[in-house]
Amino acid sequence: MSRPFRLGLTGSIGMGKSTTAAMFRDLGVPVWDADAAVHRLYEGDAVEPLRALCPEAVVDGRVDRERLRDWIARDPDALPRIEAVVHPLVAADRAAFLNNARGDLVVLDIPLLFETGADAQMDAVLVVTAPPEVQRSRVLARPGMTAARMEILLAKQMPDAEKRRRATHVIETTGLEQTRAAVQSLVSSLRDRKHA
Ligand SMILES: CC(C)(COP(=O)(O)OP(=O)(O)OC[C@H]1O[C@@H](n2cnc3c(N)ncnc32)[C@H](O)[C@@H]1O)[C@@H](O)C(=O)NCCC(=O)NCCS
Ligand SMILES: Nc1ncnc2c1ncn2[C@@H]1O[C@H](COP(=O)(O)OP(=O)(O)OP(=O)(O)O)[C@@H](O)[C@H]1O
Structure with a gap:
């Protein structure tokens, strides 16, 4: 039996990785979560x-x-x-x-996917994204987060534009229903396709 298709899931801090990963789990896709x-x-x-x-x-x-x-x-x-x-x-x-891992598709949710070179082990990469002001207000809403800490972590992460450039798939996380529909359609298309 061939191994499952590996979809890497990444995005900068606060872009909606965990929320999107949960949508894959809801569709029965096994998810490995680096955090x-x-x-x-x-x-x-x-x-x-x-x-x-x-x-x-x-x-x-x-x-x-x-x-x-x-x-x-x-x-x-x-x-x-x-x-x-x-x-x-x-x-x-x-x-x-x-x-x-068994089955046809697995997702690996890895915040530092590109930064650690883990993308080399993926068959495709999904980058989740949102406008900078949305990202900022989400991150600053977290308990214990300060603007200074956010800057340190952002400086350690590849810029969102570069992640999107390297992605095979990009999903906007500005609305739950629209994101869920995009995840559903991606899962259907990946399940239909064969990989090497
Ligand atoms: C810095 C720590 C203590 C902060 O913990 P805390 O529970 O407050 O936050 P959390 O882990 O949820 O991280 C918050 C955000 O920072 C980002 N982040 C975490 N570690 C890193 C890092 N090494 N470089 C860049 N961004 C990071 C995460 O992706 C997330 O977006 C923790 O993240 C940690 O121990 N990091 C070092 C281990 C690591 O590299 N983890 C990354 C996953 S492999
Ligand atoms: N598709 C979406 N539509 C609307 N809001 C969203 C969506 N996805 C995420 N959010 C909101 O954005 C915030 C951050 O989402 P989430 O925790 O999934 O991000 P993350 O990328 O996993 O963050 P981190 O890298 O910091 O751990 C949450 O408060 C969530 O409610």
Whole structure:
């Protein structure tokens, strides 16, 4: 049996990846979620290596994201050092999902898909997008988010225009019903097609 078609799902912060991923799940498509993998790792395999970098980031045997955020805000080297630990563990979790995946189509929701080179492992890439002012107001509405933190994360992400340029598919997330219809139509077209 041939392996499932791999659709990468990405987009900049606040562009609607999680919301769009849920729409694929509603259609019965298995979704691997990189952020969820990080959450699992912060209660498991990432604890000891991150404790070695920053002992105060571990509280009650788990990595505390608030403490990581404080460290990132204080120290410009913190995020690259965290990434050097976390990205290989995330890549291993993704490889395990792909090894076990069955069916005709799977989605991989990866915020840093292009930045980490994971796009090379995808058969197609869907980029979700929205106008900058919509993105900004969504992100700033989150608890714990500040304009300064948003700027740090945005500066680390490939610009939206570049992501759209590299995408095989683009969906606007300015309305739930319109996004749901676009997801439905993409799933139908991918399920109809054969891949190499
Ligand atoms: C910085 C941390 C502590 C913030 O945690 P918090 O729960 O507050 O936010 P969350 O994880 O939901 O991220 C918020 C937004 O920032 C973006 N983001 C997260 N990490 C990164 C990063 N390394 N580079 C660029 N953007 C990032 C996410 O895509 C999301 O859009 C956390 O994201 C983290 O530990 N990041 C390092 C691990 C990593 O690289 N994760 C990316 C997925 S592989
Ligand atoms: N299709 C849509 N129509 C209207 N609003 C949307 C749509 N998709 C997402 N939103 C709104 O945008 C906000 C951010 O969406 P979501 O959490 O899915 O983004 P994300 O890309 O996963 O974010 P992050 O990268 O920061 O984790 C949510 O408050 C959600 O209500």
